[in-house]
Amino acid sequence: MEFKQGDRVRIEKNGTVYEGRVMPSMEGYITIKMDNGYNAGFSTDRVKITLLEGNGESTNGGENSAKESRETGEEVTKPGKKLPKVAILSTGGTIASKVDYRTGAVTSQFTADDILAAIPELKEIADFKGRVISSILSENMDVGAWEKLASAVVEEIKDGADGIIITHGTDTMMYTAAALSFMIETPVPIVLVGSQRSADRPSSDSAMNAICAARVAVSDIAEVSVVMHGTTSDDYCEIHRGTKVRKMHTSRRDAFKSINSLPIGTVDYNTGEIKTFTNYIKRGERPLKFKPGMEPKCALVKFTPDADPDILDYYIRGGYRGLVLEGTGLGHVSTKWVPLIQKATDSKIPVVVTSQCLNGRVCDRVYNTGRDMLKAGAIEGEDTLPETALVKLMWVLGQTDEYNEAISMLRENLSGEITECCFK
Template sequence: MDFKQGDWVRIEKNGSVYEGKVMPSMEGYITIKMKSGYNAGFCRDEVRVTLLESENEKEAETGTKEAKPGPEAAASGKGKLPKVAILSTGGTIASKIDYRTGAVTSQFTADDILSAIPELKEIADFKGRVISSILSENMDQASWENLAKAVVEEIKAGAEGIIVTHGTDTMMYSAAALSFMIDTPVPIVFVGSQRSADRPSSDNAMNAICAACVAVSDIAEVSVVMHGTTSEDYCEIHRGTKVRKMHSSRRDAFKSVNSLPIGTVDYETREIKTLIDYTKRGEKNLQFKPGMEPKCALIKFTPGADPAVLDYYVNAGYKGLVIEGTGLGHVSTKWIPYIQKAVAAKMPVIITTQCLSGRICDRVYDTGRDILKAGAIEGEDTLPETALVKMMWALGQTDDFETAVEMLRHNLSGEVTACTLG
């Protein structure tokens, strides 16, 4: 029978029935996208294909699909709800399957998110704004500054909370960047999803609802809100400078490192329980401190690695380096003269640990003491990625080497804890 890409079909094979939307297929085969979100491919000669009315037509007949009002309509009659701005940057939470290719593409807007998750309208009066529509691997320092500027504009315009929808792969970098760039009197909440909205296992709705609860709370920090477990029970609220994506695909991929989460959000009751101290709503005045130096690098030390890599960055005009050392923050003794040369060239060097959990201490062994004598800065229990963003921000604030080093030695936005968890 004749059918074309995008048609809704039923396929029968060996007594089993499959329904789905026709996707691009190789000659002699038919590939469909099923409602489960999974693809299935069949040899044309081995199946019976029946053309169905389109999925959209069936929805129109049965009235199963809710209309998509814009944010203004969603907010009508709810003027007493807190005003929250949703700033969309793209990522999986703002993505769906492109049936032309079968790939996940970033093509939802902030308005689409509001329409797809109607429960959000019970929590706040939302305003949607698209900042970008990219997957998070395409974020860069200019993107961070553009996003931070938009966040500040919305707060000045009266937003009582901000939600940033973002791809999960680099969300920790963006959250750290805004943590350093903005002193905020209101919550700024990053949220994403590990699975796109049109998959049955998507985590987008629960994450977004929990993020909205935090956006209207008194937790006036930059935070990341994501699944706390693989189940539909609660989300965790992570400080923007202490969070890391720890798994490539699990729904509970994000964990606080060297710190407890700020708290949790119960999905069913929407109750927030806090676990550590946090900055409360209104404690800080809004302050915007833009400026990010892009020519900074994160280097991972490995046994036998050539220390001349440090010379490369010095000669290439880089302004700062973060080194992931071993254990307590060590590198080979061969690296120490090169660190000294970098510091002599007015390039700050921060030492962190590739262990992630725990803090460095370069005063235990001779190697560590020599690293400090060479002029390196102890990163304490700062995550390497956060240390890199902190370096970029500090060097974006000043051209003076000593001033930058002084900034880098201190806790600026919760990136260093006084006592690291055991």
């Protein structure tokens, strides 16, 4: 018997009974979302499956294509109540992944429609439309993909979306979130969400993350944010500002942390309640403004002891337009690097200093090395994350060719990336 996505089924395996709704599954396998929010996957020839409730929608039968797919949720559960409109833009990644039987590894192949079918609760929160922007693993995201995604977000907002959800691989989600933060001034929430476990694994976090993301998308938090598990339990998600978030664990569900800032807030998984901890820009507070244009020829250079300063010259020779240094401590590199910083700034290549400590603020005024770096023209990145500093530099150099204008933009807090100084 064939089961369709969304069908409610009972599965018996070795005397244990599992009940839930059918998720997108590979041939020969069935994955269900159980009532506790977890997913479980089974080989169909080893279990007994019984249909409990056949309200599933038809699967699209085969590989997803990158065609645009439209709203699927006709059956809004509360007729009479007009739900906000949310666009789900999918870019690939674990939240939309399945096992590739060519290699046995996981690839990203699901569409927003698949996610809506797999997580029926979403339809109670908003009136969704799905749209596939790309289908790549996040380590392959690039400046072109950021700009394509930003354009699509802007189109959807112009088209009346009350909120945007972007499904994204977690590996480079922080870089994409930063890129959108600089490119778009938004009147509505733009929420990036992903999963640390693929949807076919029992401990998948996809459903909870997606549901919390939807709550934020219909909230009044008109910022670019990342919404992911706040703890290893399924209790709440954290809402991280797009310029202050970092993936701090390779595999834990609560891998994402706000650095040098509290999260904007949390979303309770059970009640949907949002609590906020920081100031944020409110829905409708500012008009939509799209400022695309990024310079890809920028590099992040992590300093390590005894590293040859020629690496800076390599980038200068290569026509790079900006450099971010990830220095030690308060923002230091060895003194033999200082002449190369001077060479870069003499060539009108901005050099922004950040710290490999990640936490805390760069301050190059305390020690001689830092002072020499400043004298050579380096700019302190303050408490900006190294990764965000790189994306900011790319964006700033995409906005202006004037070195001095770039320098003054780099010193400014443009999108929450620098918090006001509390300690020097």
